[in-house]
Amino acid sequence: MRPKAGAATGYATLSLPVAIGLMGMLLASLLAIVNEHVTASALVDIQGALSIGHDDGTWLSALFEAGNVATMVFAPWFGITFTLKRFTIGAVLVTMCLGVLCPLAPNLPVLYALRILQGIAGGCLPPMLIIVALRYLPPKIKLYGLAGYALTATVGPALGTPLAALWIEYVNWRMTFLQVVPLGVVSCIAIHWGLPSDPLKLERFRSFNWTGLVTGFPAIAMLVVGLLQGDRLDWLNSDFIRVMLLGGTLLLAVFLVNEWFHPHRFFMLQMLSRRNFTHGLLTLAGAVVLLVGLAAIPGHYLVEVHGYRPLQAAPLSLLVAIPLLVTLPLTAAVLNLRSVDRRWILAGGLGLMATTCLLGSCMTSAWIRDNFYLLQSLQIAAQPMVIMSILMGVTTGLPPIEGPFASAMFNSLKTFSAAVATAFIEGMGTERERFHSNVLVDHLGNNPLIASRGIGAAHGLGQLAQRVHEQALVLTSADLYRVMGGLAVALLLLVTVLPVRIYPPWIATQPHSH
Structure with a gap:
């Protein structure tokens, strides 16, 4: 028998229909994240197929991400208003339709518009998964449900390169867009059959927070565009980037002030008074930067220095993605023990990430894909330890009424941090590459032995320039x-001062972490 529609708490057991509905929500969230990362990984081939230049092509990702991140702030409110079941199915259907239309776009402006809309539709899905998990999962297995969300945040991005390689090399570039259709059909069927039907709450529009929407959405979208286009347009030397970053920051400040005082808010900033919640969000932002960096550095190095195609780089991603299907639920099982302090698990995961970075800083130009296997192997344990510990700290003891607020803040910060990480890696990578190139060229120019060998010939200069470029990339990767x-070390130190001990959700006598 299904749980009574509209119940927020008190689910002692998990019925089969609700379990299937939760699986549908998991597939919907995974669909959104895989769609985002596959199209990003296959962007060069998509540009080639559609005859789009590099600069124009960068907007395909920037506009998608802007809509995606900005939507996550507001999606939980709309999900509660239109009901989780209807809203999620609607967002999946829109994502599927736009996936079909994108390869058929007659021109670039239309493709831009479709990608913005698909980013908005996709941004509605991950926040729904956390709300549903907190609402319907019994306390004994709540951490396993959160492991499902962690799977979308870790395995989803890792599948981007392998799936892009599969579609591009063996099928057709259009599949990078069309892949959402079969997964979307399955998720819609599962959600429709499994989740209870709540009544619509359209009366909530009478007190809708219009100030929050008209300031928050453009604020975050402008900041994301400014971050993702900053390196290409030379950051604050560009009038456009200055407008995006300054205007976005000012609008964001107005949005946050409004959210503090508005009675019908999208963000409940007062939740930051809880030490574990604040620590969770701070660590989340840093952990996302780490995850993006540790995935991007080897991939960029192998492409730029050794000319790898996505198919050749795919084993690195699969090495992490497949074992995570086992290590995530195992980590949840460990955290579900009363005797385990999740702060030690978090510290262990951050320690493994720091070790990965230490090993990577010793890289040379002789490194190929095989040299990164050990580094990637450490992530099999590190990522679940970090992400699951953060999720446990943020959600344990959370009153049901605050679930949508936690979901909005958690998901929007996660995706915004990914944009910050991308901008940071690109910006610092460009600056360090220029620095190392200048140092290497100065060193060569001051070397009389090289000058005496007559390397001024065009062929010799071409080879030398290539070697300098490759060595600069190696040194830049080591710096990153x-x-x-x-x-990672800074986040590790934060564990010792900010969070307090909490217990698994099934323990009723857990202390409040204020």
């Missing part, structure tokens, strides 16, 4: 690993 390592 060192920075990521410093961030």
Whole structure:
């Protein structure tokens, strides 16, 4: 028998229909994240197939991400208003339709519009998964449900390169867009059959927070566009980037002030008074930067230095993605023990990430894909330990009424941090590559032995320039690993001062972490 529609708590057991509905929500969230990362990984081939230049092509990702991140702030409110079941199915159907239309776009402006809309539709899905997990899962297995969400945040991005390689090399580039259709059909059927039907709450529109929407959505969209286009347009030397970053920051400030005082808010900033919640969000932001960096550095190095195609780089991603299907629920099982302090698990995961960065900082130009296997192997344990510990700290003891607020803040910060990480890696990578190139060229120019060998011939200069470029990329990658390592150590130190001990959700006598 299904749980009574509209119940928020008190689910002592998990019925088969609700379990299937939760699986549908998991597939919907995974669909959104895989769609985002596959199209990003296959962007060069998509640009080639559609005859789109590099600069124009960068907007395909930037506009998608802007809509995606900005929507996550407001999706939980609309999900509660239109009901989780109807809203999620609607968002999946829109994502599927836009996936079919994108390869058929007659021109670039239409494709831009479709990608913005698909980013908005996709941004509605991950926040729904957390709300449903907190609402319907019994306390004994709540951490396993959160492991499902962690799977979308870790395995989803890792599947981007392998799936892009599969579609591009063996099927057709259009599948990078069309892949959402079969997964979307299955998720819609599962959600429709499994989740209870709540009544619509359209009366909530009478007190709708219009100020929050008209300031928050453009604020976040402008900041994301400014971050993702900053390196290409030379950051604050560009009038456009200055407008995006400054205007977005000012609008965001107005949005946050409004959210503090508005009675019908999208963000409940007062929740930051809880030490574990604040620590969870701070660590989440840093952990996302680490995850993006540790995935991007080897991929960029192998492509730029050794000319790898996505198919050749795919084993690195699969090495992490497949074992995570086992290590995530195992980590949940460990955290579900009363005797385990999740702060130690979090510290262990951050320590493994710091070790990964230390090993990576020793890389040389002789490194190929095989040299990164050990580094990636450490992530099999590190990522679940970090992500699951954060999720447990943020959600344990959370009153049901605050679930949508936690979901909005958690998901929007996660995706915004990914944009910050991308901008940071690109910006620092460009600056360090220029620095190392200048140092190497100065060193060569001051070397009389090289000058006496007559390397001024065009062929010789071409080879030398290529070697300098490759060595600068190697040194830049090592620098990025060192920075990521410093961030991991900083997050590790934060564990010792901010969070307090909490117990698994099934323990009724857990202390409040204020």
